[in-house]
Amino acid sequence: METAKKRMLTGNKAMAEAIAQEMENDQNVFVLGEDIGKYGGIFGSTQGLIEKFGPERVLDTPISETAFIGAAIGSAAEGMRPIAELMFVDFFGVCMDQIYNHMAKIPYMSGGNVRLPMVLMTAVGGGYSDAAQHSQTLYATFAHMPGMKVVAPSTPYDLKGMMTSAIRDDNPVVFMFHKSLQGLGWMDQLDYAVGHVPEESYTVPLDKANVMREGKDVTIVGIQMMTHYAMEAAERLAADGIEAEVIDLRSLAPIDKDTIIKSVKKTHRLVVVDEDYRSYGMTAEVAAIVSEEALYELEAPIKRLAIPDVPIPYSHVLEDFVLPGPDKIVEAVKQMMDEA
């Protein structure tokens, strides 16, 4: 079978396929959110579902995130397995109470007597001039608060496999998908938004980072778009004889410490790249883990690349300036190698 032509899907189709397969498997799975019915989700995550499963299991909601995410929680407590879509992660503030004080805490506060098998999926990311209220990732905002698994897959393969895992998980999972990696016709056409996706159902674990590229000179930890940029940077660095190891974090909570530490023990250098705000963000957590657990392995100060603590500006010249990208990664690594 290895010779068969690989089945290629866009990110959004991979996600929607996972949802469809789980809806077929389990009558309790249903989806609700804004414009997820006929429209198929603004970022295509529910494309084709209403046609297959009807409006009883694919529910367009009013613009009432507190009510419908809260309703998802209430239904999950009664044995349903809802998938709620928060259209943009940027809207979290109108419903964070339901997400954080309830979805994430009820299992714990009930001493494990109430389980909330639900998925909150949401679109993250910028780079297309959607400005300060529609371009954030807010990775750390979610990952900081215990009680939710928080994942952010980077490839169509992982989008499908991790969505399947998320739906089957008996815990609340925040599933962040990156707009630019959905492979939508109206966005920048990126190669990495299309990839091999087997038709049959499969799972990818929710707690394992992925070593996307092996290398011996420096470890670059990224997530979602930043992983792909790190890969681009790694190719360019290889041309200069620097072999970077690229880790796709995939999961923010729990974070896969072992894979990070193992890599740093090999490369002795660490660059962390994040599309979230810099302070109190993912780059801080990764740096802190290493400074606690592998301090003596480091042969150079850790470098953090992230949004420099400003809201995301609209104008593309400004947005380009604040977003990390391959150039900045290459530069950071080279600087680090020079310093050593």
Added chain:
Amino acid sequence: METAKKRMLTGNKAMAEAIAQEMENDQNVFVLGEDIGKYGGIFGSTQGLIEKFGPERVLDTPISETAFIGAAIGSAAEGMRPIAELMFVDFFGVCMDQIYNHMAKIPYMSGGNVRLPMVLMTAVGGGYSDAAQHSQTLYATFAHMPGMKVVAPSTPYDLKGMMTSAIRDDNPVVFMFHKSLQGLGWMDQLDYAVGHVPEESYTVPLDKANVMREGKDVTIVGIQMMTHYAMEAAERLAADGIEAEVIDLRSLAPIDKDTIIKSVKKTHRLVVVDEDYRSYGMTAEVAAIVSEEALYELEAPIKRLAIPDVPIPYSHVLEDFVLPGPDKIVEAVKQMMDEA
């Protein structure tokens, strides 16, 4: 005058005094929130204000945090200088959109043409069995997102001085006060909740950490309750011949890197203590700053003490287990000294 008897105030009275003085100075300053009128604020932050300034400038609101915090923003845009109280920081999720997408971003999105001179004050902290929805600090949740100054004073002196600074600041300031440091009659009576507070108006900067105790062996960075616990720990360590330098961070955003780095350069060891969740929290940011800027100064891996990524449990045996305190700090420092 140095010989005069020091004027001692509780934390809440210090705060309320700052507000009263600024209300006297500036007609545009007003206060709104739940139970801040006759009740004087659940944690006493507005005690005596309605008696002095009347219900036109001290407004009890309905339980409508989105509306009244949003209204504070709208009034600030028109030149008022509102102080809005979010009763417990734990309730942020019902109004975070106003706080984060608007209060924090409008100044930036408007290119500086709209200024929002406002204070959002809120009570933080646990330790008295108020359980998962009423005991958080959420320091990093606020500090992670740019556009707000985020401060968390630890002494009556700072509560007054930093409140005065916050009210006079033309930027949005999130002012976190710790319930246990208000000196309320119905809470644990802590010595550090009472302190010297001059009657006349004064300011304390919003961006400077405070070295509470000098030492040469280890730096302990804390904030609010954790600073006081660090001081207790330092006293005990001193008895064993270990001289800890204790830094009260005071401000989370902006964070005073210089004071931290300077101290680490002196002590070469760092313990960070936080009453917030561990992952993606303040301990991570401080560790990351040091691992970027003073890596070679460290003679031992950094240690982080914080809530171990669980919601705050109710039962006091459980809560005690998750909250950092003097014992745990002493233990961490001793372990660190032994390892070296």
Added chain:
Amino acid sequence: MFEEKQPAVSVDKLTWMYEQMVKIRYYEDQMVEAYTEGKSPVFNIGEGPVPGEMHLATGQEPAAAGMMVHLTKDDTVTAPHRPHHHAIAKGVDLKKMTAEIFGKESGLGKGKGGHMHLFDPEVKFSCGGIVAAGIPHAVGAAMANKMKGKDWVAVAFIGEGAANAGAFHESLNLAALWNLPLIVVVEDNSYGISVPKTASTSVESNDLRASAYGVAGAYVKDNDPIAMYKASEEAVNRARNGQGPTIIEIQTYRFLGHFQGDPELYRDKDEVPGLRARDPIMKLRQQLADAEKMSEQELEEIETRAKKEVDEAYQFARDSDYPKPEAALNDVFTS
């Protein structure tokens, strides 16, 4: 218009309600005592066998009893920060509930939740400390019931203060739109902490807000158990028959402070004695004695039974062990 003659409420139902109300009252009275232990001579909220905030429902029994008499364990109830009366009338395991409030391992949440966070999935009861946040959960339960093709209903209890929170509006619109078996009971005890209803609510009563969603509204005056019974019966029937949501507002009485330790400087000293004079339990007892011809002995038997159950629950709670400290790390996730 003529007054429709209402069918009389059966003695059984009234007796059940009376027993619940007595049980609730006695439970709360005991809690006042337990809560005070370890907090005198100096009140310290963190001390004693029952630390933390404590919101009691003394005086508010009719709302719980008058609604719950129509529900089974398949119907869902969500309650707010003041949840004991609802929990008791819904049939929550009283021992485990009390143990939870005492922070014990044998509690509903193994000591992790406490008084504001009681979860008993056996009888589909939950509550929480965030104002109005339970309404969406009830919407979700109602949705699940509909999806499963069951005639189970979901009832969200809130205070009158909570009706001004956004979650109220969003939830009622959603439930009305989807014609869900949801009932929202607004307990108007005149205050949200210290803020009187006139300073929080732009209309007289929240049943008037029913028209904003095209749902039914009902108002129960004077904390009357029998009127609450009737309004609830109609609402529950409506919901079970697929005729959509109802908002019920009941005028009720808060005999105690917002929480224990509340200095209550915001209300008149005469107010509570006035309310206590109209005690709904005394009223129902009188009605049972007068109209239903229940003997003093029968009434006392009910009272004794109710109190015994409560006493046993407190005893169970006191006898139970505290959790092991390390247990704090469990139950974040299930594997």
Added chain:
Amino acid sequence: MFEEKQPAVSVDKLTWMYEQMVKIRYYEDQMVEAYTEGKSPVFNIGEGPVPGEMHLATGQEPAAAGMMVHLTKDDTVTAPHRPHHHAIAKGVDLKKMTAEIFGKESGLGKGKGGHMHLFDPEVKFSCGGIVAAGIPHAVGAAMANKMKGKDWVAVAFIGEGAANAGAFHESLNLAALWNLPLIVVVEDNSYGISVPKTASTSVESNDLRASAYGVAGAYVKDNDPIAMYKASEEAVNRARNGQGPTIIEIQTYRFLGHFQGDPELYRDKDEVPGLRARDPIMKLRQQLADAEKMSEQELEEIETRAKKEVDEAYQFARDSDYPKPEAALNDVFTS
């Protein structure tokens, strides 16, 4: 009851409205063009001189013109993600606004805000990309006006979809309670993105929700500019006279997609042509010609003037420079 004879609207006012509407329409038409630049043959939202989402108000002009004709620059307006018509009618600096949308240094926000985030404090205008979030800001402005003892009013424009968000409820309750000079205008263009009003809203129209707050409500049918004028006049007078808030719902038409690039698969192909046939601009033009005896030449003069202003604004925007990249780091705080 008898029909009260309404005073006729003055020609001046109608002419002003007509000019605004023409200007808005032409502005949006030009924006369709500008937005498309750089996005063909392959549509890529991030490309061209105007990248990002683009929500246009073509067809919705009456709401803006009919309200703004009663306002001065001291009155506050908050608008949602679809803000151009409000901004233009409120008198926002058209050059700076357009430069902002083109991401230029000379823009209202120095290129930091973009089309959904236009702030012009000179005329007290703001907007934002979060549904319903502007209502509380208008409440705050109304509060400030009252505190300052001014008779200025604040108007929040929202879509019909936004009326189901919690912020709507909280804001109206607060404004009613405090008797603030607030007006909420709900523009019902039948959709929230793809979701029709019948799938989002449990009542026919949002003016019906006025009774939930004890405020006034008004409904404007068929996107009628003159009816909007009258409803707005009453509401503004009420607010200025300290008689409290009003909710106005206007039935309006969305001629274009939710945003540019919307495939609009959720609505009938015939729908838009049907709406366009009832174009409010054509209607008002006809009314001006018929009832007010305005000549074709006079009308064309207005049109020419409006278009010239728009053309100049676009030219200004195109001629302006992009900000320096490092400017991204400024304006988070002022010192």
